[in-house]
Amino acid sequence: MDDDLSTPPRADLHDTLHEGLHEALLEGLPAEAVLTDPQVTASYATDMASFCAAGTPAAVVLPRTVEQVQHVMRTATALRVPVVPQGARTGLSGGANASEGCIVLSLVKMDRILEVSAVDRIAVVEPGVVNAVLSRAVAEQGLYYPPDPSSWEQCTIGGNIGTASGGLCCVKYGVTAEYVLGLDVVLADGRLLRTGRRTAKGVAGYDVTRLFVGSEGSLGIVVRAVLALRPAPPRQLALAAEFPSAAAACEAVCAVMEAGLTPSLLELMDRTTIRAVNALGKMGLPETTEALLLAAFDTPHAPDDLAAVGALCTAAGATAVVPAEDEAESELLLQARRMSLTALEALRPATMIDDVCVPRSRLAEMLDGTAGIARTHDLLIGVCAHAGDGNTHPVVCFDPADEDETRRARESFDAIMALGLSLGGTITGEHGVGVLKKEWLARELGPVGVEVQRNIKRAFDPLGLLNPGKLF
Structure with a gap:
């Protein structure tokens, strides 16, 4: 086997057809589950990332059962055809992009919530369940599934597991990895592996479950997940604080964390992002401020907690601190934050979205450095951030039809990544590596x-068939 796992075994489209790939797939799948029309399969070639190469799929398969997924993997192994697993394709790093001549294995039809237990505080779901659908289903039983990516109305649990995604509430509740108790995984050769548990604790053997979370479909195909749930908290109350600089807002973030307060949400938007959100959603956010900090609490004493945060924001230099009057107003503030990436994408024909996470103590340096990179490269770069855990999303806005601007966009993206590493950070807090x-x-x-x-990777996928060309 070639040691370079970034170069997958090539499966030319015509050769694959000649070898009877489609006929082999149809031996274990209904006809409607195997798509071969080139115009249809081309629509499955990419996720939402820019600057990421993609190939042409030989087929797109939409299984509904574990047995059908196993058949796909056995067929792929027998014919040496690469397989790219996909969810809703809301990813931002090219992790779901097709390889040339691959089978795209779309899991969106496996969308059943199999079990919700209030006693065990778990949900058992298939990978195609949409995050928001699960959240609403468990809420009906007084339970709460905390991970809530901005794309929660579209993204699937399988995709969330693949990228170890986060969301707005990470500062208090953590990320997807902390809620995945067990998995059923179809391996590259079609065998079914069950990992983890459904008990409150367990340390039997290596923690293989955590290995699959964030593996971007490169080790196996998740077909079932046991997820931890929490009791539903009180509804959130929020406040918005305006700052004359990003550095002052970051000083407030550090003060909140140092004081031992635990907000359910602590988010930041810079002026570019605020203006973009107002333009898209007519939200009425203050455009004269350099940075807007949103804080929320879901505790029984939320008003007192917000008052404490407000005092810390004022001490850090906030020019205005405005608590929401009720739950509805709080929800509007959170809706504005969720809209940030979409709003920034509307400013220019294309965007590159960074996902750099740094220690909270270095957050101001990250934001100031990003602003300097925008000036150096003469580009529009808006920043929204999960400030409570140091996860920034600088969004580079550019016109791909302008060759020079595209070059500067790519250079600025790399400069932001380098800045994050220099501050002791990581290149991705929740979006994944992909291409x-x-x-x-x-x-x-x-x-x-x-x-x-x-x-x-080699131990789980010796032939290099699973999502080749990603990560390495």
Whole structure:
């Protein structure tokens, strides 16, 4: 086997057809589950990332059962055809982009919530369940599934697991990895592996479950997940604080965390983002401020907690602190934050979205450095951030039809990644590596780290068929 896992075994479209791939797939799948029309399959070639290469799928398969997924993987192994698993394709790093001549394995039809237990505080779901659908279903039983990416109305649990995604409430509740108790995974050769548990605790053997979370479909196909739930908290109350600079807003963030307060949400938007949100959603956010900090609490004493945060914001230099009057007004503030990426994407024909996470103590340096990079490269770069955990999303806005602007956009993206690493951060807090950040993953991990991860990949996928060309 070739040691370079970034170069997958090539499966030319015509050769694959000649070998009877479609006929082999139809032996274990209904006809409607196998798509071969080139115009249809082309629509499955990419996720939402820019600057990421994609190939032409030989087929798109939409299974509904575990057995059908196993048949796909057995067929792929027998014919040496690469397989790219996909969810809703809301990813931002090219992790779901098709490889040339691959089978795209779309799991969106496996969308059943199999079980919700209030006693065990778990949900058992298939990978195609949409995040928001699960959240609303468990809420009906007084339970809460905290991970809530901005795309929660579209993204699937399988995709969330693949990228170890986060969301707005990470500062208090953590990320997807902390809620995945167990998985059923179809391996590259079609065998079914069950990992983890459905108990409150368990340490039997290696934590293989965590290994799959964030693996971007490169180790196996998740077909079932056991997820931890929490009791539903009180509804959130929020406030908005205006600051004359990003540095002052970051000083307030550090003060809130140092004081031992635990907001359910602590988010930041810079002036560019605020204006974009107003333009798209007519939200009426204050456009004269340089940074807007949103804080929320879902505790029984939320008004007192917000008052404490407000005092810290004022001490850090906030020019205005405005508590929401009720839950509805709080929800509008959160809606404005969720709209940020979409609003920034509307400013120019294309965007590149960074996902750099730094220690909270270095957050001001990250934001000021990003502003400097925007000036140096003469580009529009808006920043929204999960400020409570140091996860920034600088969004580089550009016109791909302008060759020079496109070059500067790519250079600024790399400069932002380098800045994050120089501050002791990581190249991705929740969006994954995919195609976009392969080079930067190698820089972050170093040669030994890359070697170890390649060996793990090889142990699970010796033929290199699963999502080839991603990560490494």
